[in-house]
Amino acid sequence: MKVFHVELWSIWLSGFVLILLSLYATQRLPSLNNDDYRIFKLKKIDVLYSRNLSITIFSAPKPFMDSIGTRQSHAVRSWLALSPFVNVVLYSHHPSVASFANAFDSGRVLVDTDIDFSFLGSPFFHSMIAKSRSFPSEIFVIVDPETVILSGFISTLNHVYELDRDWLLFASPQNVSHLDNTKNVKIQEKVQQNLQWNYCYNAERMLLAWNNKDMPLHNGVLPPFVYGKGTHNNWIIHEAISSEFRFVFDASWTITSFRMNNATFENSSALDIENRNWEYIGNSHLGANYGSFFYSEANYSNLPKLLICKNKYIMVDTKKNIVYPIRHRGGVNLLKENTKHCIDNQKSVTEMLDCSVKDQMKIPESLELPFSLESLLSITADRNKTIVLTVSGYSYKDMLMSWVCRLRKLSIENFIVYALDQETYQFSILQGIPVFKGPIAPSNISFDNCHFGTKCFQRVTKVKSRIVLKILKLGYNVLLSDVDTYWFRNPIPLLHSFGPMVLVAQSDEYQEQGPINLPRRLNSGFYYAHSDYQTIAAIEKVVKHAETSGLSEQPSFYDILCGEGGTYRVGNSKCVEPETNVTVHFLDRNLFPNGAYQNLWQEKNVKAACLNNGCYIIHNNWISGRLKKLTRQVSSGLWEYDPSTRMCLQS
Numbered sequence: 270m271k272v273f274h275v276e277l278w279s280i281w282l283s284g285f286v287l288i289l290l291s292l293y294a295t296q297r298l299p300s301l302n303n304d305d306y307r308i309f310k311l312k313k314i315d316v317l318y319s320r321n322l323s324i325t326i327f328s329a330p331k332p333f334m335d336s337i338g339t340r341q342s343h344a345v346r347s348w349l350a351l352s353p354f355v356n357v358v359l360y361s362h363h364p365s366v367a368s369f370a371n372a373f374d375s376g377r378v379l380v381d382t383d384i385d386f387s388f389l390g391s392p393f394f395h396s397m398i399a400k401s402r403s404f405p406s407e408i409f410v411i412v413d414p415e416t417v418i419l420s421g422f423i424s425t426l427n428h429v430y431e432l433d434r435d436w437l438l439f440a441s442p443q444n445v446s447h448l449d450n451t452k453n454v455k456i457q458e459k460v461q462q463n464l465q466w467n468y469c470y471n472a473e474r475m476l477l478a479w480n481n482k483d484m485p486l487h488n489g490v491l492p493p494f495v496y497g498k499g500t501h502n503n504w505i506i507h508e509a510i511s512s513e514f515r516f517v518f519d520a521s522w523t524i525t526s527f528r529m530n531n532a533t534f535e536n537s538s539a540l541d542i543e544n545r546n547w548e549y550i551g552n553s554h555l556g557a558n559y560g561s562f563f564y565s566e567a568n569y570s571n572l573p574k575l576l577i578c579k580n581k582y583i584m585v586d587t588k589k590n591i592v593y594p595i596r597h598r599g600g601v602n603l604l605k606e607n608t609k610h611c612i613d614n615q616k617s618v619t620e621m622l623d624c625s626v627k628d629q630m631k632i633p634e635s636l637e638l639p640f641s642l643e644s645l646l647s648i649t650a651d652r653n654k655t656i657v658l659t660v661s662g663y664s665y666k667d668m669l670m671s672w673v674c675r676l677r678k679l680s681i682e683n684f685i686v687y688a689l690d691q692e693t694y695q696f697s698i699l700q701g702i703p704v705f706k707g708p709i710a711p712s713n714i715s716f717d718n719c720h721f722g723t724k725c726f727q728r729v730t731k732v733k734s735r736i737v738l739k740i741l742k743l744g745y746n747v748l749l750s751d752v753d754t755y756w757f758r759n760p761i762p763l764l765h766s767f768g769p770m771v772l773v774a775q776s777d778e779y780q781e782q783g784p785i786n787l788p789r790r791l792n793s794g795f796y797y798a799h800s801d802y803q804t805i806a807a808i809e810k811v812v813k814h815a816e817t818s819g820l821s822e823q824p825s826f827y828d829i830l831c832g833e834g835g836t837y838r839v840g841n842s843k844c845v846e847p848e849t850n851v852t853v854h855f856l857d858r859n860l861f862p863n864g865a866y867q868n869l870w871q872e873k874n875v876k877a878a879c880l881n882n883g884c885y886i887i888h889n890n891w892i893s894g895r896l897k898k899l900t901r902q903v904s905s906g907l908w909e910y911d912p913s914t915r916m917c918l919q920s
């Protein structure tokens with residue numbers, strides 16, 4: 270009993286000293302270098318550390334600014350100080366993260382931008398986990414970017430690395446939320462109060478670690494959770510337990526980690542506080558709808574705990590009051606006699622509450638982006654106030670995603686999706702896409718049969734021109750692109766260079782020779798409209814014409830802008846509409862081929878053939894039926910999305 274107390278005290282004491290040091294460090298950050306963080310190692314237990322395990326710690330920090338940046342910096346430095354074989358991978362697009370990482374010349378801190386992010390820059394957890402597999406490391410760890418890891422980490426991992434089966438451990442950071450506001454009062458007392466062992470499990474901030482073996486963490490597919498927005502750690506732990514692929518246990522007692530305070534929301538912009546709730550709501554929806562996960566089942570107190578007794582690691586089930594032997598591969602059973610008294614003691618210190626459960630019980634009802642069209646446009650448009658707009662219904666959602674993934678790969682972020690139905694809207698939110706819907710969408714579109722020439726197609730296309738008009742009137746240039754276009758490179762600078770009063774459109778002409786502006790050859794599935802008075806007037810005429818027409822909007826575009834029968838044609842590739850003086854410029858089909866041009870889609874290597882012509886985009890039109898269209902695009906390799914994992918394909 271005494272021995273145990275000594276152990277516990279030594280942990281407490283070290284933790285305490287370290288917190289003091291870390292508090293000191295908070296105020297003196299710039300003068301610290303990596304060596305100063307060596308103090309984070311707990312001497313006594315960490316002597317076992319000899320195996321030089323390669324460990325990769327993954328996290329997704331916020332921008333390194335303000336107090337959050339300081340806390341993150343502490344956290345990352347504390348990780349690096351654990352062992353020279355710890356490497357850190359930070360998922361972020363933000364320049365401040367890149368410059369933070371560059372300050373470590375050893376290359377131990379990498380920044381990875383090649384995963385899926387939401388349009389507000391939040392990384393996707395499922396994509397982080399998938400990407401982790403590409404790093405050569407014996408152990409993977411995911412931890413909240415503000416969690417300082419103090420001690421016990423390396424020695425715990427060394428121990429469990431030798432377990433005779435694959436494992437997943439979790440450790441809840443301790444709650445010292447009041448510390449950094451109390452620099453001048455008696456810190457000693459505060460630490461004792463706050464580092465008591467009867468704290469809450471903080472599922473949202475848990476550290477997860479697992480050995481890198483073939484055995485997956487869980488059965489089934491990890492839903493597209495947004496990282497850091499609740500639920501996903503819970504989900505992983507629960508699914509890992511129920512799949513029984515791995516031994517899942519609680520190492521909160523042997524790994525000392527903490528967060529300086531609860532400041533997740535402390536200094537986020539208004540955007541963050543009010544507008545990020547939907548990320549939590551989205552995650553809750555996913556958590557509830559995928560796998561066997563139910564909120565009420567998350568109960569950490571029932572799981573095996575790793576504890577230290579008489580300088581030895583033991584696995585305890587406090588509920589059943591039994592000690593598991595820790596079976597190692599070498600057949601050595603580390604469990605010795607005299608553990609009974611330890612367990613009796615442990616029981617009193619392992620009453621940790623799952624405080625997060627009650628909050629997660631309530632699954633919020635509706636999933637909505639809290640942005641009006643106007644605010645969404647201002648967030649996503651580029652500096653020239655240009656927006657790429659696409660329109661999609663649910664049966665085209667995979668094609669939509671492939672299109673989105675392609676644009677993201679080209680670093681084109683100024684796009685926005687108009688959802689024709691509620692399913693597409695919610696799906697898009699969960700995929701992190703800037704999406705809006707409106708009262709204009711026809712309510713009962715059946716999309717499998719909504720192809721060219723049908724009534725449904727006509728109704729849908731009319732929606733498109735009305736949305737374009739609305740956005741033009743809000744002062745944004747619009748590049749309308751159907752989802753069945755594959756983008757080889759960014760066409761926006763070229764399209765922008767035509768200037769005002771020029772509507773730049775793809776030609777749907779199929780004959781290789783001759784004019785490309787013949788009647789009804791304007792493809793209204795890919796055009797660029799500059800936001801100016803004349804262009805708005807011209808599109809307004811198109812919309813008005815389409816309303817009363819029995820056809821789709823495509824003929825309206827041509828008949829209004831180029832005149833019926835092509836009376837306003839100028840040369841072989843232009844028209845000038847006399848009332849508004851708006852010019853229609855038909856795009857060079859070598860650069861913007863339609864689906865019939867040169868039979869490019871029939872080429873063995875569509876990509877090479879197109880690029881040989883100098884393609885910007887190729888349209889997957891001139892084919893009837895959704896499935897044929899889909900098949901053609903997937904089999905040609907001009908495809909960027911994996912619907913089974915809900916992730917963009919890695920290049």
Ligand SMILES: *[C@@H]1O[C@H](CO)[C@@H](O)[C@H](O)[C@H]1NC(C)=O
Pocket residue numbers: 319320321353
């Ligand atoms: C661990 O690495 C150190 C050098 O960093 C080396 O001296 C030692 O031999 C290594 N231990 C093992 C078990 O490989």
Ligand SMILES: *[C@@H]1O[C@H](CO)[C@@H](O)[C@H](O)[C@H]1NC(C)=O
Pocket residue numbers: 444445446468469470471624
């Ligand atoms: C942290 O401590 C405060 C006050 O002691 C408590 O209200 C809060 O619920 C704790 N949070 C967690 C996650 O344990």
Ligand SMILES: *[C@@H]1O[C@H](CO)[C@@H](O)[C@H](O)[C@H]1NC(C)=O
Pocket residue numbers: 446531532535
């Ligand atoms: C978390 O921080 C906020 C703002 O700093 C504060 O209002 C709140 O009481 C804190 N919560 C806890 C549990 O400490």
Ligand SMILES: *[C@@H]1O[C@H](CO)[C@@H](O)[C@H](O)[C@H]1NC(C)=O
Pocket residue numbers: 334335336536537
């Ligand atoms: C919060 O962040 C904003 C913008 O990043 C900054 O201007 C402001 O000073 C910060 N406030 C605090 C209290 O850190």
Ligand SMILES: *[C@@H]1O[C@H](CO)[C@@H](O)[C@H](O)[C@H]1NC(C)=O
Pocket residue numbers: 565567568569570571588623626
């Ligand atoms: C979790 O398990 C403990 C011990 O069995 C029990 O007291 C507690 O009520 C459980 N919590 C939930 C939320 O089921």
Ligand SMILES: *[C@@H]1O[C@H](CO)[C@@H](O)[C@H](O)[C@H]1NC(C)=O
Pocket residue numbers: 651652653761762765766
């Ligand atoms: C904005 O327009 C200018 C001038 O037309 C062009 O040089 C620049 O590349 C454009 N910027 C973007 C982000 O498209």
Ligand SMILES: *[C@@H]1O[C@H](CO)[C@@H](O)[C@H](O)[C@H]1NC(C)=O
Pocket residue numbers: 713
């Ligand atoms: C779709 O809605 C239109 C108008 O609201 C209605 O006339 C039509 O019958 C509906 N079609 C189906 C298949 O429900």
Ligand SMILES: *[C@@H]1O[C@H](CO)[C@@H](O)[C@H](O)[C@H]1NC(C)=O
Pocket residue numbers: 803847848849850
């Ligand atoms: C179109 O151009 C003609 C001749 O240049 C000019 O007289 C007319 O005012 C212009 N119309 C508009 C709407 O700008």
